[in-house]
Structures are given as structure tokens and as C-alpha cells.
Amino acid sequence: MSILALVLSGAGLVAAGMRDRASDGIERGFRAAMAIALGIGAWAASYAAWRMAFGTPGAAKDVLLAVAGAAALAAFRRRQPASPQAREPAPRWLYVVFAAACAVAAAAFIEHTVRFPDGGWDAWMIWNLRARFLARTADLRSAFSPAMAFLAHQDYPWLLPAAVAQAFSIFGESRIVPAAIAVIFGALAIAVVTLGVARAQGARWGLLGGLAVVTLPCFATFASNQQSDVPLAVYFAIAAGLMTSAKSRSELALAGFSAGLGMWTKNEGALYAACLGIAWIWRTRDLRGAVAFAVGTLPCAALLAWFKLGLAPPNDLTAFSTRATIVENALDWHRWAELLVLTARRVVYFQDFGLWVLAAMLLLWFLRKSPGSVLGTAVLLAVAAYGPIYALQPHRLDWIFRTSADRILTQLWPVAVLATMPALARTTART
Amino acid sequence: MSAGRVKGAMVALAAVGMLRILWLHFVSEPRNEARRTPIDDRYAAVRALIPAGEAGYVSDLPAATRLGQDPATPGTRMYLQAQYVLAPVVLRYDDARAPLVIVNLHDPSRLPDILQQRGLELVAQVETGLAVARPR
Numbered sequence: 349m350s351i352l353a354l355v356l357s358g359a360g361l362v363a364a365g366m367r368d369r370a371s372d373g374i375e376r377g378f379r380a381a382m383a384i385a386l387g388i389g390a391w392a393a394s395y396a397a398w399r400m401a402f403g404t405p406g407a408a409k410d411v412l413l414a415v416a417g418a419a420a421l422a423a424f425r426r427r428q429p430a431s432p433q434a435r436e437p438a439p440r441w442l443y444v445v446f447a448a449a450c451a452v453a454a455a456a457f458i459e460h461t462v463r464f465p466d467g468g469w470d471a472w473m474i475w476n477l478r479a480r481f482l483a484r485t486a487d488l489r490s491a492f493s494p495a496m497a498f499l500a501h502q503d504y505p506w507l508l509p510a511a512v513a514q515a516f517s518i519f520g521e522s523r524i525v526p527a528a529i530a531v532i533f534g535a536l537a538i539a540v541v542t543l544g545v546a547r548a549q550g551a552r553w554g555l556l557g558g559l560a561v562v563t564l565p566c567f568a569t570f571a572s573n574q575q576s577d578v579p580l581a582v583y584f585a586i587a588a589g590l591m592t593s594a595k596s597r598s599e600l601a602l603a604g605f606s607a608g609l610g611m612w613t614k615n616e617g618a619l620y621a622a623c624l625g626i627a628w629i630w631r632t633r634d635l636r637g638a639v640a641f642a643v644g645t646l647p648c649a650a651l652l653a654w655f656k657l658g659l660a661p662p663n664d665l666t667a668f669s670t671r672a673t674i675v676e677n678a679l680d681w682h683r684w685a686e687l688l689v690l691t692a693r694r695v696v697y698f699q700d701f702g703l704w705v706l707a708a709m710l711l712l713w714f715l716r717k718s719p720g721s722v723l724g725t726a727v728l729l730a731v732a733a734y735g736p737i738y739a740l741q742p743h744r745l746d747w748i749f750r751t752s753a754d755r756i757l758t759q760l761w762p763v764a765v766l767a768t769m770p771a772l773a774r775t776t777a778r779t
Numbered sequence: 780m781s782a783g784r785v786k787g788a789m790v791a792l793a794a795v796g797m798l799r800i801l802w803l804h805f806v807s808e809p810r811n812e813a814r815r816t817p818i819d820d821r822y823a824a825v826r827a828l829i830p831a832g833e834a835g836y837v838s839d840l841p842a843a844t845r846l847g848q849d850p851a852t853p854g855t856r857m858y859l860q861a862q863y864v865l866a867p868v869v870l871r872y873d874d875a876r877a878p879l880v881i882v883n884l885h886d887p888s889r890l891p892d893i894l895q896q897r898g899l900e901l902v903a904q905v906e907t908g909l910a911v912a913r914p915r
Contacts (some may be wrong), residue, residue: 390903402833410911426869432789442786442790445790445793448797449796449797452797452800452801455804455805455865456803456804458802459804459808460804460808462817463808463812463814464813464815464816465815465816465817466817466818466863472818472859472860472863473859473863476863477859477862477863477866480863480866480867481866481867484867485831485865485867487867490867490869491866491867493869495833495863495871496845496869497844497855497858497872498844498864498869499843499850499859499860500859500862513820523817535785552786556785556786556789556790559789559793560789560791560792560793561792563792563793563796563797564796565794565796565799565800565803568804569803601910643784664846668846698799699799699803702792702795702796702799703792703795704792704796707792719911724853732907742846744847747849747850747851776781776785776822779907
């Protein structure tokens with residue numbers, strides 16, 4: 349029943365949001381990837397809402413979710429087919445390169461999972477720890493007990509732990525469960541970017557976009573780490589992909605729902621949802637569209653507010669900050685200079701990024717006079733927001749930057765690729 | 780920029796990325812990073828002794844619990860790993876007055892010292908350097 353609830357709710361959401369029928373295989377693939385991601389998100393978010401409202405859910409929660417999904421599918425079944433688009437095909441050798449890159453990433457994923465059977469440090473310290481609490485006890489408060497050390501980050505939203513905890517209850521508490529969920533989100537990240545670019549620019553650009561994600565050296569590692577960064581990247585990328593191609597307010601609402609699932613995945617998700625909303629208003633001046641996007645975020649925004657106000661202890665960044673430390677950090681020019689140096693060094697951090705981020709910086713310079721896009725603006729806003737976040741937070745700057753910068757890049761990278769490929773396609777089409 | 784050049788540059792960047800991934804995971808890590816044993820292996824037996832509620836936690840190595848303390852220390856790792864395995868038991872760090880207390884030691888020979896210093900008596904020795912105790 350859980351799998352049925354997941355599939356039907358995802359398919360129902362996509363049917364409700366996309367008012368035309370998919371016209372070809374690329375569009376069907378993109379929608380299928382979206383349906384799986386949104387289905388997992390809806391399944392996990394409904395679990396959290398049920399637990400906070402009524403306690404541990406039985407089969408009733410999944411029955412309701414499946415019925416709601418089936419009802420949406422039935423209600424929106426008579427859709428007009430979208431007009432078929434002529435898309436640039438890709439050469440056969442590019443498919444071979446893409447398949448080889450996916451095979452390399454898959455092998456790296458397996459190697460890393462075998463070497464680190466409990467995932468990355470944050471996986472067992474935060475995400476799977478929370479999943480174990482959720483799966484092992486009906487006492488929800490113990491999972492977020494302030495009696496644990498702050499490094500367990502009891503204030504973090506719990507989409508991923510809820511998905512893992514529910515899978516534990518179906519398949520048993522095995523280390524394979526979070527690893528399998530990590531595989532799914534890793535594959536979804538590649539699929540959403542590849543197909544998201546391909547549906548707009550054709551298969552050639554889609555495969556190049558997918559290559560940019562799957563061969564980012566830290567991508568396979570972070571996917572196998574079983575942390576929330578890749579799931580957040582998936583929801584942010586779905587929201588971004590929908591916003592660039594939205595033909596109706598319902599698609600913008602669906603983008604908002606995906607951004608909301610990002611908010612329920614990690615605290616940074618709220619920042620990215622805000623950046624998408626602001627960038628949309630800035631670049632399109634379409635306030636009604638922005639309202640539709642905001643309405644889409646509401647279910648998960650409400651869930652997040654419910655959790656933060658009712659259950660979560662304060663975030664360590666706020667708990668350890670005082671007005672005096674914030675002012676002191678803001679006026680400390682050494683701290684800002686250190687941040688600039690750390691950022692500049694990270695751009696050329698070959699171990700985790702290869703040459704991708706350096707190439708993206710060069711491309712940004714080359715395209716600096718191109719008209720601004722919603723996604724480019726959203727990514728730049730998010731990057732700019734991290735300046736004051738890093739400078740004002742209370743921890744040692746070098747430590748928090750070292751432990752978080754690569755994860756933030758992993759969250760943003762798929763959307764940066766979605767933002768870049770149309771500009772590249774346009775530029776090369778003119779020459 | 781021509782489409783051909785862009786395509787060539789992106790494939791070259793992808794090739795560099797693939798080589799880096801292969802080097803890290805199949806050359807560097809096998810040489811330099813030992814394969815981790817599952818965290819459950821060390822702590823699983825304690826779960827049977829403390830199934831639920833709260834327990835104290837003491838150690839011979841400090842864990843980071845406040846701002847400014849280094850969170851990457853072995854003591855922090857030991858505490859958080861014990862918490863990971865023992866969930867849903869909440870481990871109260873440095874609390875030796877709880878009805879049951881996990882004693883988790885980096886140096887197993889310090890068990891008698893720690894028990895005496897913290898006013899504890901042994902309930903069960905579970906693993907080398909890992910015991911359950913209670914206040915005397």
C-alpha cells in the first residue's frame with residue numbers, strides 16, 4: 349500500500365499540475381522522474397503531519413494518500429496532448445559518453461557505500477539517527493530531545509528521515525534501506541537535469557547538462573553519503589525546471605509544491621524557495637504567477653512552521669548567536685576577507701569539483717551581458733545570501749565553511765546547470 | 780563560441796571529472812581510507828540492556844556540546860555513534876546520575892578509574908571499553 353500511495357500521489361500531483369499530456373518520450377521521462385520525487389516527498393511529508401497530529405500512522409494514512417492520488421489522476425485524465433516539439437537530437441557517441449559517466453558514478457557510489465556502510469558523518473549523526481528514532485518509538489518528542497548534543501541538529505526538517513523510517517517499517521531496519529533511497533535520489537537528480545534540459549533544448553544539450561551533474565566529482569560521494577543534500581537538490585531542480593517552462597499557474601503551483609518539499613528536506617530549502625520566488629517576480633513581473641508558486645509551497649511551509657514552533661529546539665545558529673556577536677561578526681572585516689579567500693580557493697577545489705566550478709565562473713564572466721533569467725537570478729541570490737549567513741553565524745568560519753561549502757554547491761549545482769544550458773544553447777545558436 | 784567547441788569543452792570537463800572520480804574511489808581511498816566497520820557492531824549489545832527512555836553517558840574523551848568546542852574529535856564521534864545505535868534512548872552527555880549510565884572509553888584500562896571518579900558501579904561490561912553502570 350505504501351508503494352501504491354507513493355506512486356499514485358506523485359502521478360496525481362503531476363497530473364493536477366501539468367494540464368496537457370506529454371507529447372514524447374523526453375517529456376514522459378521528465379514527468380515520471382517528477383512523479384517519483386514528488387511521490388516520495390508527499391509520502392514522507394504526510395507521515396510527518398500524521399505523526400505530529402495523531403501519532404504513528406497505520407495503513408489509513410497511505411490509503412488516504414493513494415485515494416487522493418487516484419482521484420487527482422481521474423479528475424485530470426482528459427487532458428489535451430501538448431503540441432509536439434522539434435528537438436535537436438544527440439549524436440550516438442554522446443549517449444555512449446553519458447552512459448559511461450553514469451557507470452563511473454554508479455561504481456563510485458557502490459565503492460563508497462561499501463567503504464562507509466553507515467553513510468557520511470551527517471547521515472548517522474543526523475538523518476538516519478532521526479529515522480531510527482521515528483521507526484523505533486511512538487514518542488515523537490524523544491527524536492527531537494534537546495537533551496542530545498546540538499550536533500544531532502534536532503531542529504532539522506525530516507523529509508528524508510521520514511522516508512527512511514517508513515521504508516524501515518516495510519523492509520526492516522537494514523543498512524540497505526537508506527542506501528537504496530540514496531540511489532533513488534541520486535538517479536533522480538541526474539534524470540531531472542538531463543530530461544529538464546532536453547525537453548527545452550533537445551537531447552544534445554540535455555545529455556551535456558546531465559554530464560555536468562554526474563561527473564561533478566563530489567556528486568557520487570554526496571549521493572552515497574545518505575544525507576539530505578542530493579534530495580534537496582532534486583526538489584530545487586524540479587521547481588526550477590517547472591518555472592522555466594511553466595505554461596499555466598497550475599505548473600507554477602506544482603513548482604511551489606516541489607520547492608516546499610525542499611523546505612521540508614533541509615533548512616536551506618526555505619532560502620532556495622524564497623530565491624526562486626523573488627527571482628520570478630524580478631524577471632517576469634508576474635505577481636499572479638508568484639502567488640501561484642507561493643500557494644504551492646504552503647502545505648510544506650505550514651508543516652515546517654508547525655514543527656519549528658511546536659516540536660523543534662532552536663537552531664544552533666540562532667541559539668548560539670546574540671545581538672552582540674552578530675554585530676561583532678558583521679563589523680569584523682577580517683571575517684569577510686577570510687570568507688572571500690575561502691570562497692576563491694573553493695572555486696578551484698579540484699578534489700571535489702574537478703574543473704566544473706572554475707569553468708562555470710569563466711562562463712558567467714563570458715555571459716555577463718546576457719539578459720538575466722529567473723534561474724540564474726535565483727542561483728546568484730542564493731549564493732549572495734550565503735555571504736552574510738557565513739559571516740554572521742557564530743561558529744568558527746573556517747570550520748563551518750570547510751564542512752558545508754561542498755554540500756551547498758551540491759544542492760545548487762543542478763539548478764545552476766539548468767540555468768546555464770539555455771544561455772549556452774542560445775549563444776552557440778547565434779554563432 | 781561555436782556549438783562544437785562548447786560540446787568539446789564540456790565533454791573534456793566530464794572526462795576530467797570521471798578520471799578524478801575513478802582516482803579517488805579506486806586508487807586513493809583503497810590506499811588511504813580503511814573500510815569502516817558498521818557502527819552497530821560495537822554498540823548493539825547495549826540496546827538489549829537499555830531499550831527506551833534516557834540514559835547517562837560518560838567517557839574518557841570529551842565531546843563537543845557547546846559553541847567553540849571542536850566537533851570533529853574522537854570523543855564527539857564516540858558519543859554520537861553511541862546515540863545513533865541506542866536510539867530511541869536519549870543519551871544525556873556527562874550525566875553520571877541517571878539510573879543507567881553508558882561508559883564509553885577510548886582507553887579501556889581507565890574503566891575502574893572512571894567508575895570510581897564518577898561514583899558508579901558496573902552493571903555489565905559489554906565490549907572492550909564499553910560498559911553499562913549505575914550510580915553507587
